[in-house]
Structure formats: C-alpha cells, structure tokens
Amino acid sequence: MSVPTEPRTAGAVAGNGTAGAGAPAPHGTSATADATGPRQLHLQLWRGDADGGGFVDYEVPALEGEVVLDVVHRIQAEHAPDLAVRWNCKAGKCGSCSAEINGKPRLMCMTRMSTLDTSQTITVSPMRAFPVMRDLVTDVSYNFVVAARIPPFTPGPPEPDGTYRMAQVDVDRGQEMRKCIECFLCQNVCHVIRDHEDNKPHYAGPRFFARLAELEMHPLDTLDRRRLVSEQLGLGLCNITKCCTEVCPEGIHITDNAIIPLKERVVDARYDPVAWLGRKLLRRPRPAPASAVAVDLPVARGAHDPTIDGRSDPAVLGRNGRRSDG
Amino acid sequence: MTVVEESPRQDIPGVPVRIGQARGGPPRSQVLRRDNWRLQPILVAAGLLVFIGYSTWAALRNGDFYAGHLGRDYLSPYYSPCLTHSCTTAGYVWGGWSWWRISPAWLILVFPGAFRTTCYYYRKSYYRSFWLSPPACAVADAGSTNPGGVRSRYTGETLFPLILQNVHRFTWYFAVIFAGILTWDAIAAFRFPNGIGLGVGTLLFVAQAVLIWAYTLGCHACRHLCGGGLKRLSKAPVRHFFWKHVSTPLNHHHQLFAWCSLISIMVTDLYVWLVASGTIHDPRII
Amino acid sequence: MAELETHEFDVIIVGAGGAGLRAAIEAQATGARTAVVCKSLLGKAHTVMAEGGVAAALGNVWPEDNWQVHFRDTMRGGKMLNNWRMAQLHAQEAPARVLELEAWGALFDRTPDGRILQRDFGGHRYARLAHVGDRTGLELLRTVQQRSVGLGVQVFMECKIVSLVLDGSGAVAGAVGLWRETGKFVLFKARSIVLASGGVGKTWKFTSNSWESTGDGHALALWAGADLIDMECVQFHPTGMVWPPSARGILVTEGVRGDGGVLRNAEGRRFMFDYIPAFYAKETADSIEEADQWYDNKRDFRRPPELLPRDEVARSINAEVKAGRGSPHGGVFLDIASRRSADDIRRRLPSMYHQFKELADVDITADPMEVGPTCHYIMGGVRVDADTQATNVPGLFAAGEVAGGMHGSNRLGGNSLSDLLVFGRRAGQYAAEHALGLSAQPAVDLAGVDAVVADALSFFDHDGGENPYSVHQDLQDTMQSLVGIVRTESELVEADRRLGDLEARAAKVGVEGHRQFNPGWHLALDLRSMLAVARCTTLGAIERKESRGGHTRDDFPAADPDHFGKVNMVTRRADGAVTVHEEPLPQMPPELQALFEEAH
Numbered sequence A: 001m002s003v004p005t006e007p008r009t010a011g012a013v014a015g016n017g018t019a020g021a022g023a024p025a026p027h028g029t030s031a032t033a034d035a036t037g038p039r040q041l042h043l044q045l046w047r048g049d050a051d052g053g054g055f056v057d058y059e060v061p062a063l064e065g066e067v068v069l070d071v072v073h074r075i076q077a078e079h080a081p082d083l084a085v086r087w088n089c090k091a092g093k094c095g096s097c098s099a100e101i102n103g104k105p106r107l108m109c110m111t112r113m114s115t116l117d118t119s120q121t122i123t124v125s126p127m128r129a130f131p132v133m134r135d136l137v138t139d140v141s142y143n144f145v146v147a148a149r150i151p152p153f154t155p156g157p158p159e160p161d162g163t164y165r166m167a168q169v170d171v172d173r174g175q176e177m178r179k180c181i182e183c184f185l186c187q188n189v190c191h192v193i194r195d196h197e198d199n200k201p202h203y204a205g206p207r208f209f210a211r212l213a214e215l216e217m218h219p220l221d222t223l224d225r226r227r228l229v230s231e232q233l234g235l236g237l238c239n240i241t242k243c244c245t246e247v248c249p250e251g252i253h254i255t256d257n258a259i260i261p262l263k264e265r266v267v268d269a270r271y272d273p274v275a276w277l278g279r280k281l282l283r284r285p286r287p288a289p290a291s292a293v294a295v296d297l298p299v300a301r302g303a304h305d306p307t308i309d310g311r312s313d314p315a316v317l318g319r320n321g322r323r324s325d326g
Numbered sequence B: 001m002t003v004v005e006e007s008p009r010q011d012i013p014g015v016p017v018r019i020g021q022a023r024g025g026p027p028r029s030q031v032l033r034r035d036n037w038r039l040q041p042i043l044v045a046a047g048l049l050v051f052i053g054y055s056t057w058a059a060l061r062n063g064d065f066y067a068g069h070l071g072r073d074y075l076s077p078y079y080s081p082c083l084t085h086s087c088t089t090a091g092y093v094w095g096g097w098s099w100w101r102i103s104p105a106w107l108i109l110v111f112p113g114a115f116r117t118t119c120y121y122y123r124k125s126y127y128r129s130f131w132l133s134p135p136a137c138a139v140a141d142a143g144s145t146n147p148g149g150v151r152s153r154y155t156g157e158t159l160f161p162l163i164l165q166n167v168h169r170f171t172w173y174f175a176v177i178f179a180g181i182l183t184w185d186a187i188a189a190f191r192f193p194n195g196i197g198l199g200v201g202t203l204l205f206v207a208q209a210v211l212i213w214a215y216t217l218g219c220h221a222c223r224h225l226c227g228g229g230l231k232r233l234s235k236a237p238v239r240h241f242f243w244k245h246v247s248t249p250l251n252h253h254h255q256l257f258a259w260c261s262l263i264s265i266m267v268t269d270l271y272v273w274l275v276a277s278g279t280i281h282d283p284r285i286i
Numbered sequence C: 001m002a003e004l005e006t007h008e009f010d011v012i013i014v015g016a017g018g019a020g021l022r023a024a025i026e027a028q029a030t031g032a033r034t035a036v037v038c039k040s041l042l043g044k045a046h047t048v049m050a051e052g053g054v055a056a057a058l059g060n061v062w063p064e065d066n067w068q069v070h071f072r073d074t075m076r077g078g079k080m081l082n083n084w085r086m087a088q089l090h091a092q093e094a095p096a097r098v099l100e101l102e103a104w105g106a107l108f109d110r111t112p113d114g115r116i117l118q119r120d121f122g123g124h125r126y127a128r129l130a131h132v133g134d135r136t137g138l139e140l141l142r143t144v145q146q147r148s149v150g151l152g153v154q155v156f157m158e159c160k161i162v163s164l165v166l167d168g169s170g171a172v173a174g175a176v177g178l179w180r181e182t183g184k185f186v187l188f189k190a191r192s193i194v195l196a197s198g199g200v201g202k203t204w205k206f207t208s209n210s211w212e213s214t215g216d217g218h219a220l221a222l223w224a225g226a227d228l229i230d231m232e233c234v235q236f237h238p239t240g241m242v243w244p245p246s247a248r249g250i251l252v253t254e255g256v257r258g259d260g261g262v263l264r265n266a267e268g269r270r271f272m273f274d275y276i277p278a279f280y281a282k283e284t285a286d287s288i289e290e291a292d293q294w295y296d297n298k299r300d301f302r303r304p305p306e307l308l309p310r311d312e313v314a315r316s317i318n319a320e321v322k323a324g325r326g327s328p329h330g331g332v333f334l335d336i337a338s339r340r341s342a343d344d345i346r347r348r349l350p351s352m353y354h355q356f357k358e359l360a361d362v363d364i365t366a367d368p369m370e371v372g373p374t375c376h377y378i379m380g381g382v383r384v385d386a387d388t389q390a391t392n393v394p395g396l397f398a399a400g401e402v403a404g405g406m407h408g409s410n411r412l413g414g415n416s417l418s419d420l421l422v423f424g425r426r427a428g429q430y431a432a433e434h435a436l437g438l439s440a441q442p443a444v445d446l447a448g449v450d451a452v453v454a455d456a457l458s459f460f461d462h463d464g465g466e467n468p469y470s471v472h473q474d475l476q477d478t479m480q481s482l483v484g485i486v487r488t489e490s491e492l493v494e495a496d497r498r499l500g501d502l503e504a505r506a507a508k509v510g511v512e513g514h515r516q517f518n519p520g521w522h523l524a525l526d527l528r529s530m531l532a533v534a535r536c537t538t539l540g541a542i543e544r545k546e547s548r549g550g551h552t553r554d555d556f557p558a559a560d561p562d563h564f565g566k567v568n569m570v571t572r573r574a575d576g577a578v579t580v581h582e583e584p585l586p587q588m589p590p591e592l593q594a595l596f597e598e599a600h
C-alpha cells in the first residue's frame, strides 16, 4: 500500500514535485488576509482504499466564499493530483460529492467553509456505509442493485385522449420524494446497514423507501408493493430514528412522509384485522401485489463488480430485454 | 393479529451485494463528530426518566387525586376516568368500583402508556437514548463495533416483541377516547360549587386537553387514516381537508406536542395533588 | 498486452444523460442488445442540472399553441441557422415524448384541470415549458433512468470512452473504455454507437456545466472522421452567479425572469429596454407599464425584454458591465424580491432560493441576485442526418447536446430537454435498426486497441511533466478571454496560436501516483478532448465573419444573411489536422418557409 499512515503536511512542503511551478491559485481573487497574510486552513483528508489508509494533513490558505469541495479541489490541483474525489455539478444538484465532514454526512459542494469552525482541523472522510474505492470515493453500487429490485411504475390506462390527469394535490407528495438527488447520504447514515452490514441484502434503505412511498402514493400506479416492502425490502428494520431525515440535503422528510406512511400501509396490508375484515366483506378490488424483480446481476455496475467476470455473454445480461434473434 | 407470517427472511433472495469485507475508511468505532452529540440523548433520557419516575409515584399515591371535597372539580389525569368511589360526588357516572383494591391509575395508565410507547416519536427517542441504536446520527450503534458480541446483530422492529409496535393505530383509537375524557375533565374544571367559574387549575386542565388533542391528532396513524393512506386525495375532499389542515400540520410538531402534553400531565397531576392535599389553595380567577 | 476485458453488444451508447438513456430505452425496446457507458454514476449526468423545463407544444395553457408556432420560434431563436428538418421533427414530436414520460412515472406540475402545467420562457411565444418547480432535468433524467433500469438496459458506470474503434472499412466496430475506478481498460464491441456525451462547457472558465462536459463526444467523432458543424456557436447564458468566486458560473434559471424577475444595472434602471433588437421589436414591450402587465395578461400585452432570447440578453449584460454600470462583482442585478412575495418565490423557485442561500448567503426573497453571463451550451456539434441522427461514419450516431444543427446559432431555453427526448429516441431506434441489419459483428483490430491503451498510459511515463491542472486552467483562461461572448479576428488568431502551445504542453503532462481513480490522469485524457473542441470553435469563429446568435464578432457586428446566414461551418480532421470550410445550409420547403412570412 502506497498510502502514508503517518500524517504528513503536504501544504508545507515547498516546491512539492507536482505543485507545478507558478500554478496560479484558482479564483485567486480575494484571500481573506490579515496582518500576517492569508489565514491557513487545516484539513485532514482520509486517503487510502478499502484495505487501509489514514488521515493526511493539508494546509492551504483560506479564500473567501469557498465550499469544502473548492478547498479539496485546490489541494488536488496544488498538492495531491491523485487525490480521488467524486463530484459533478458543484451546485448541489447531482448528489455525487457525498462525504463526511467533521464526522457529519454532507455534500462537499454545499458545505460552506464559513459554516465550519476553521480554527480547528477539518476532517473529510469517505462515507462509511460503503466500501472505499479510493480516498474519498466509495463504491455505492449497492444502491443501484437495490434500485433494480423495485417493481417499476405501472400505470393504469390513460384517458380517452391518450393523456393522464392528475391533480396537483395528488402529485405533491410524490414530488417531494422525487426531489431526491440520490446522494445516498441517507443510505450512508442509516445505522441498519452502516453498523450492521449483514442487513444489506434484505434492506432497501431510506432512499428507496422514499422511492417506494412515491410509487405507492402515485395516483396512476396500479401495483401493490406493501408486502414486498415489508417482507423483502426490510421496512421493519428501520426503527424510525430519523437520521436519514437529518442528513438529507434536499430536506425531504424521509421518515415522516415516506417511511412512516409506508409502515402504516404495511399495517393495513399485514397487521390490521379491521382492514382485513373490511376487504373480505366489501370485496374491494385490490391492486395486484408486486413481487421483487429478480436480478441476476446488477443492472448498473462499476469496475470491480464481482459478477462482471464471465458475464460478457449478452445472453445473460438483459433482464427482460428482448433479443433480436428470439 | 391476522396475517403475520413467519420470519420475513426465509426463501427470499437477497440483493447481490458483497458484504463482510474490509470497507476502509476511519475505524468504525471512532466518532468524528465534533459537536456535543451526547447532549440530546442525555436530555431525552433524563426527561423520560423524570416522567416515568413521577408517574410511578403518582400512580402509587392512590390518594389526593380529586379535589371535589374542596369545591374544585379537578381530577388528576392519572386517575381519569374516575373509577373508584371517591369521585362519585362530582357526578361521574362510571365511578364506584368499590371492589377495586389497588390504585386505579395502573388500569388507566395502560392505555395512554401503550399509546405513547408505540408512538413513532417516542420510539425514536427511546431507541436513541436508551437502546443507543444509534445514540446519535453517524455514531455507531451500541455493540455494533464488536463483531460477534451480544448486540452485533440488529433486527429492528421485525421480531417479537418490537413487531408489536405495529399495533400503534389501535392504541390510537383508545387515545381518542382518553382525549375525550380529558376534555370532559377540562369542562368539569369550570364547575364550581356556586356555578361556573375559573381557577388556575381550570387553565391547567384546558391547556392539558388542548395539548393532548394536538398530540393525538398529529399522530401518524391519524394522519394515515385522515387521508395519508389514499392515492388520490383529491377524490376525498373531507379526508383531504383533515389531512391537510389538521393532522399534517400538527404532525410536523409532533415531537413538540409529545413533550408538552407529557409535561402538562405531570403538572396537572401535581397541581391537583397540591390542591387536594390542602397544601395550597387554588386561586379562583372568575 | 494482458487480456482485455471485453463485452459485445449491438448498440453502445456513450453517455447516460437524457439523450443517452432515451436512446437506450428505444434501442432496447427495438430488440437490440444495448448498453450505456457513462463517465460518472448513473443518474448524475449533466441533465440533472437543467432547471426551467422541457419545451413542447402541448397546448395545455395556450390552446393556440401548436408545432408550427414552436417550429417558428425555434428557427427564429436560432437565427435561421438551424437544420430545418430537425427543428420540424423536434416541434412535431416533443409533445408525444413529454406525455410518454408521464406514462413512465414523471410527475410534472399540474394545471387546475389536471394536465401538465407549462411556463413561459425566453423566445417562446406561448407558455410552453412543462416543468417541475425548477428541477425539471432531475425529473426527466430520473424518469428515463428508472425506465431503462426497468427494461434491464445494462449500464457501465464511471467508465470513460477514450477512443472509438473502426473496422477496415471505416465503419464503427466498438469503443475502448477506461474504468475510472481501477484504471483498467475495457473493449466494447458494437455494431452501432450512439454518442450522447453532452457539452463542452469545461473548456471555458465560467460555466454552468459539470466536470463531465469536456466535449469527449465531439472529439471522439472528430477523431473517427465525422464532421462537426457550427462549433463557433456557443451559448452564454445571461444569468449565472458571479459571487462568491467559487460559485461563479453556476446557473440562475431563466424561470426567475419568466416568473417576474427583472434585470437592473447599478443605477437601478431596467436596461433591457435599451437593447431591444429590431428583429424582436414587434413582439416586445417597449415600456415598463406594458411589460409589467404582460405577466397577468399575456394575450393583450407584449412580453418584457428580459425574456428576449439568451444571446440578446447576454450581450446586453455584457455591454452594461463594460460601460461601467455593473454590480459590485462585475454582473448586473436580477431582482425578483421586489416583485413577488417571499412565499411565491420560495414555492416557485425553491432550488434557486436554496442555491443562493447556501452558496452566496443571499436571501433572494429580500435582496436582488448578482448575475452575469456564463458558458452554458454548445449549439454546434456532430453533423447528423435529421431523421436518423446518423453521422457520416457508418454505424455512428449522435444525439443530444453533442449533435449539431437543431438549434442553429442560438438555443431557446427548454428546447434542449425536448431535443434529448426526440432525437435520443430517434438515434436509439436507427442505431438499433442499423445494428440488427448487419449480418455480423464488425471486426476489431486488436493491435489498434492496444495502441490506444498504450497511448493513454503514456502519461505515467512523463516523469516531472507538467501538472494537467495548470494546463487546464490556462486553456480555460485562453478561451474565456479570447473566444468568449464577443470576439474579434485578432484575438481569435491569438487563441488559435495559444491552442497550439497548449496542445504541445498537454501532450507532455505528467501524471503521478497509481491508476486507480486518479483524477489527474483523467484530466490529462479529458484535456485532449477539450483542446480538440477549443480548436474547432476557434477555427469556426475565425471563419464566420458575421454576428449571429451565440457567435458575436466585434469586427463584424451585423448578421450577413446573404452569405454566412446560408452556410454551415464544417470542421473535420484529415491527415491529423483540423480544417474548416463552408457548406450550404439545407433549404426549407416552401410550405415551412411560408410560416415566416405570415404576420403574427
């Protein structure tokens, strides 16, 4: 492992091999300068991979109006070109830059330095619930596997003119869930899998409870996923301790507006004799119960997917993709 | 229960994920949070313990819970509805169980007790504060960093006894009855020997009733019943109205009302005790 | 060379944005074995950032709206440089594509009678943009993502295509990818390839685009021998954030203006009234009173000049700032606080509210925003057949932002998302048909593949080579200052010269460390694409000696309808060098021509 376990202060090493002679500081406009020159920021970034690593110290001057991701980028450009960090939009819209800042799961691009206590060292570490790929980048493929297990949206027939009608009040609840940017911070903080990894195979996690709630509340959907969510996707494992809601950068009330309503729906389907009797007596038509989609391999996969080898024959790839040759 | 099946884990293929391997990152037992994350669980635990302690004392007291003999129709919430003979003078129709020997509070407490124990908010609070699962967000569950230890496995609310949390909505039905009774008590608190009046105690009773309703109607089970369980709220205007204007807004402050109503119960009982035992005199305002 | 991981498919789609996933859905449904390869995780593509809406003449708010009006708006917005057939197909098919999203689970905002609500945007005659608050792109991408996952489309994530592979006849045979995580290479054998790799914004310094927008698709096409057209037409969105520096460039949606926001200079003047071009004078309000009434009565009043097409607004802001009437940080003020109630603002523009609060500590319900132009979109791109999206390389297709022609010299807001859907679908369909029509998988020359791999790895051998980050910065500075909103011959020629230097430096940059998830290395590879794009844009800009839409020349301030208005600038690579030449624009049939002569 080429990973230093001893903290080293990269920023202090003058002329660090790759710092690039005269590389201009990005956005070098307005350093907050005091009498002694620009204030220094002290950061500890976790570096390494699944097999080991440790925090490495960096020191960079403070600039005005920056977010944590900017500082990480500056460290990358000036001191550590091989520092792995995942990001896309830098505007809090894509949910790529999830990490733990001072131990709290957050988006790096939406955490302003001015909200942190910069007189102390700031730690940035990778999400803990997922295996580290490299430095701050984790392998979040679990989430994509779970996503593929959810029975897709299945609408009823459209109106005679071929369109669908839905009232705004009926889509409001679903729209809240659809604000999700799939940052997976909620999955990361959820102790059910963060602290008890053995639950992963049978647990959808808050992000996907929100998705399932959205489908269950969708005015057009016709499937019934209630048994599925309790029997196979582990809704009962959630003990509604609300950490997912606390970390969601989109402010989705995951616990109150998705998980608990789902739990109540599950009670309707499984534990409520009154509702059961009502169904028997009134013979209400019931939506078709959905079963989990069987996935023989993840639909979306990354480089070190365990199932990737020997699967290059496309015959086994598609789930229900039709093949041209029948 | 009707349709509970065996362990939900059988015969179900798990999702293909790799587990049980090194995950990397800082050691899992290391807490990187800088803020005072212990404070909240400690405060909550302290609050709950105070309530449990107080309630035990109040229930064991089995006396001085009714101030009728001093011209105040004040009945402690721990003893309401009035089951034993002592309140009959105040026109409680259901009272007079002279055969009942121990404190009637125990009988009564079962219902609100079950309601609060299975309440989604209180579940959160005691899972965090007492069971430390998790003690705070991004802090490891107690025992989880000790593989193979007693608490290394976690089953949430899937097994007995915690699977019983699913009865919450039935406890809510009773809670509505109890909220009605406490409302009756609040009305009774306006009754003074020479007609209608208002004492300090009356105000406490009214506050208690309001807070209990705010808590009860903000319950998630109520919200589900009001319309949360529907796919198309627009097709059920009455339920939609209640969902949108009553249970959802109250639900947003459910935690607040959970605490306020809890405190108001203790305060009301304490006040009734002080008055009934003659320790203080209830000032009449009107 | 060690055994290379190899996968074989009928259709490979490069890019998992709206265009790529829509293509994948169609290809899979057509019966082709389909896979999507994308540089980042599934669902993170740049499309998530789109805010305002997707333009489609559904006629839900204005029954008068129809495809002819949409077509006309698009062509006029593009200053008639559009490929008319693409604009026609786009206007005709967009409504069906949007409705289809609804059948896949999308939840658009609703009208009172339960249909899809539409909003106003610059350059669109009627309220036409189906939207979800200000996160329409997210909704669109999530919907096609969930749909393609439901169909079982295979997705290879965090894998960058570094080169296309052609067979002996010059037709597509596959592509070489780089797993970003492991640093290993992978060969995708394919009968058709659809490029859907998005834009080029990262070539400029101030941009609304994400890091992925490095023009990879443009470069891959160019290197494979495909033609690019009108690469000089780059859209600078008028309203990007200008403060704080780290947020500079992040987009402020046009929806702010559609919902009542107005632009003011430092003197508080609504300066857009001073910049109404003759071309739009007929339909633009010329007094504040009239403009303000338009929000409530769109039928009887003309629209405010803040809602002119983007190129006009961006140029006007630029001129105000140059004239010294800008805001403290070099932008102008976008004011909605004084015009709408705080509740209204928070409800209609939630993510803008959030964005300014979080990033700039500005409460947009109380204070104006500071905004200025930011590089946003490239109208130019790979030349494709309008109906099939096929390029001139057999088996190679392109759709979405990477394809050129649809938007002419300037794109109207909302027309991109509909473009992704309409042409994504067409690309998917025709790519699948092409693939299924081939009798055998095209042959891949493995030696060529090895050469690609060796070349990509060569950066590790450049010991002590320059840091790729500094080359990237210099490239961005060059493009920003010399090939920005307003251009002149001398600066463009200087840019062309500097690009030569930068190319030489980029070829020699060194990469430190290991192959696993090494961003320095990835940047070194991306730099090649960005330089290729920069070159094409610069060459096109030198040759187009007129001002039109997203291309403004100080030395030729007027449009030249008789010559340059009738030609595409075609860039192509031959014998290692990129050249540019003019080719005549396809001509509209008379019945469509007639739409522009009618009075309105």
Ligand SMILES: Cc1cc2nc3c(=O)[nH]c(=O)nc-3n(C[C@H](O)[C@H](O)[C@H](O)COP(=O)(O)OP(=O)(O)OC[C@H]3O[C@@H](n4cnc5c(N)ncnc54)[C@H](O)[C@@H]3O)c2cc1C
Pocket (backbone or CB within 6 Å): C014, C015, C016, C017, C018, C019, C020, C037, C038, C039, C040, C044, C045, C046, C047, C048, C049, C050, C051, C052, C053, C054, C055, C136, C137, C159, C160, C161, C162, C196, C197, C198, C199, C208, C209, C210, C212, C213, C216, C217, C251, C376, C377, C399, C400, C401, C402, C413, C414, C415, C416, C417, C418, C420
């Ligand atoms: C802030 C913002 C707001 C916008 N708002 C609107 C709006 O309101 N309405 C509207 O119509 N348009 C809007 N646009 C424009 C529109 O979002 C984009 O033009 C459109 O999303 C482009 O989509 P795409 O599918 O072509 O590519 P993208 O969504 O950019 O996706 C590109 C894909 O290609 C992949 N890729 C790139 N290179 C490679 C490679 N070498 N190998 C493998 N994969 C690769 C990427 O990983 C990514 O998945 C907006 C744009 C921005 C930036």
Ligand code: SF4
Pocket (backbone or CB within 6 Å): A186, A189, A190, A191, A192, A205, A206, A237, A238, A239, A240, A241, A242, A243, A244, A245, A255, A259
């Ligand atoms: S509320 Fe449930 S899903 Fe959310 S973090 Fe807690 S246990 Fe996990």
Ligand code: SF4
Pocket (backbone or CB within 6 Å): A095, A179, A180, A181, A182, A183, A184, A185, A186, A187, A206, A207, A210, A244, A247, A248, A249, A250, A251, A252, A254
């Ligand atoms: S629900 Fe919130 S925290 Fe969870 S993935 Fe979505 S945006 Fe992130």
Ligand code: FES
Pocket (backbone or CB within 6 Å): A086, A087, A088, A089, A090, A091, A092, A093, A094, A095, A096, A097, A098, A107, A108, A109, A110
């Ligand atoms: S980079 Fe997109 S959310 Fe942070």
Ligand code: FES
Pocket (backbone or CB within 6 Å): B115, B118, B119, B120, B121, B122, B168, B172, B215, B216, B218, B219, B220, B221, B222, B254
């Ligand atoms: S009482 Fe708290 S959720 Fe029901």
